[in-house]
Amino acid sequence: MEKKELNLLNITIRYVEHDEDAVLSYAKDDMFALVLLINQGRSKKDIKQTEQVLQKLIDVTLEHRGSYYLPYYSYPSKKQLSQAYPRINEFFEKKREFDPEERFQNLFYGRYSR
Numbered sequence: 001m002e003k004k005e006l007n008l009l010n011i012t013i014r015y016v017e018h019d020e021d022a023v024l025s026y027a028k029d030d031m032f033a034l035v036l037l038i039n040q041g042r043s044k045k046d047i048k049q050t051e052q053v054l055q056k057l058i059d060v061t062l063e064h065r066g067s068y069y070l071p072y073y074s075y076p077s078k079k080q081l082s083q084a085y086p087r088i089n090e091f092f093e094k095k096r097e098f099d100p101e102e103r104f105q106n107l108f109y110g111r112y113s114r
Helices: 044-063 078-084 088-098 107-112
Strands: 008-016 031-038
Touching: 044 078, 078 088, 078 107, 088 107
Parallel strands: none
Antiparallel strands: 008 031
């Protein structure tokens, strides 16, 4: 496996209670969450490198039946998203039900809903 740099500043460990109510819940059991604080450059190259590293981390997490909190950037692949959040289509269907003209959108919706 090729090594990549990640400027990791801090890891916070949080206890998260099981949550079946939220459609996009990442807490499938009572669990510990590791919250990574990273320092990333703003260039396209820096963003792409961070995306590659985080996708590898997500793959390892999913292999161990874990999940991830939805990030601010659209780093995860669509496959990773649907594996971590099996109810994602339910979420998008409900969104379209309440906003059939799709007036309210953001980068997350644009990337993953199509």
